Amino acid sequence: MARTPGAAGPGPIRVLVADDEPMIRAGVRALLATDPDIEVVAEAADGHEAVELVRAHRPHVAVLDVRMPKANGIEAAAEIRRKMPATGVVMLTTFGEDDYILRALGCGAAGFLIKSGEPEELLAGVRAVADGAAYLSPKVAARVVAHLASTGAGDLAGRRDAARERVAGLTPREREVLSYLGAGLSNGQIARRLHLVEGTVKAHVSSVLARLGVDNRAAAAVVAHEAGVLPPPPPEQR
Structure with missing residues (x-):
């Protein structure tokens, strides 16, 4: 029986990975492959391709890099949430991209991870979003709060x-x-x-x-x- 998107259930968690750097994609795929309950069903090199592959494969979770050509991760996330809402979105960010995190919050992304974070965070984030939860890594949460304070938001x-x-x-x-x-x-x-x-x-x-x-x-x-x-x-x- 297939897993119901957005809720825990039987069957593997189907994941799409999108990043314009092949080495990063390979690393994310290899890390996800260590969890027998997760299956990477597609890879994309840009935001436009990510949207098309989500439409074709209907994964439970799309792991998107923030900065990609053709359409960035924010634009892709908004399109996925608008047209394929059963697919949860996890954003991969780096330090210094706090404004992107805030924009991703506004477009409905449910997970936020820093690329330099612990590998276990990626697995935990994918699992949480597949189960319909949100996952905000502690480092991301701290940076969001600090960024809001430093940009005139109080x-x-x-x-x-x-x-x-x-x-x-x-x-x-x-x-x-x-x-x-x-x-x-x-x-x-x-x-x-x-x-x-x-x-x-x-x-x-x-x-x-x-x-x-x-x-x-x-x-x-x-x-x-x-x-x-x-x-x-x-x-x-x-």
Whole structure:
């Protein structure tokens, strides 16, 4: 049975990898191949080709480099989310591309990873996005918050105060759910942590997004990081 896009299920996670550098594509493919539950079904060398191959292969996740010829990763992500919304988008960025991350947030990308990050982050990000969650690596989250503060979007202390004020409007349960969104957990993982049914968590997530005034889980994760809302450690780490 095939995996249902956007939700955990049987079958491999089908992934498209797009980067204009063949060596980077080969490295990403090799890393993903270490996970028996992930299958790379196509590779693209530019944003236009990525959109066409997503249309042809309907992968669960598209891993897109930010800077590519013909159409960059932001443009490709927007097109994929508009025409093939069942495919989740993970953006690969480098330091110094913070403005691109913010634009990607606006176009609905669900995962953000730094190329120089730990290899495990790529696997975790692909898995999270395939399960319908958002994945914001800690380094990306920190840079987004710092970038917002340095580009006229408000000083860091001011943004933290604003984020805390927005979070203050949440119920205690919604605040718990937000903390797990900030940690990149899927609805199923949050349900297990909070001992709730997944449908209840989904309703809480929708309410959190509406109350915070954000469009997607990744944007909610930024608010969580700005407000300093962190989940408790798993029981075995307490």
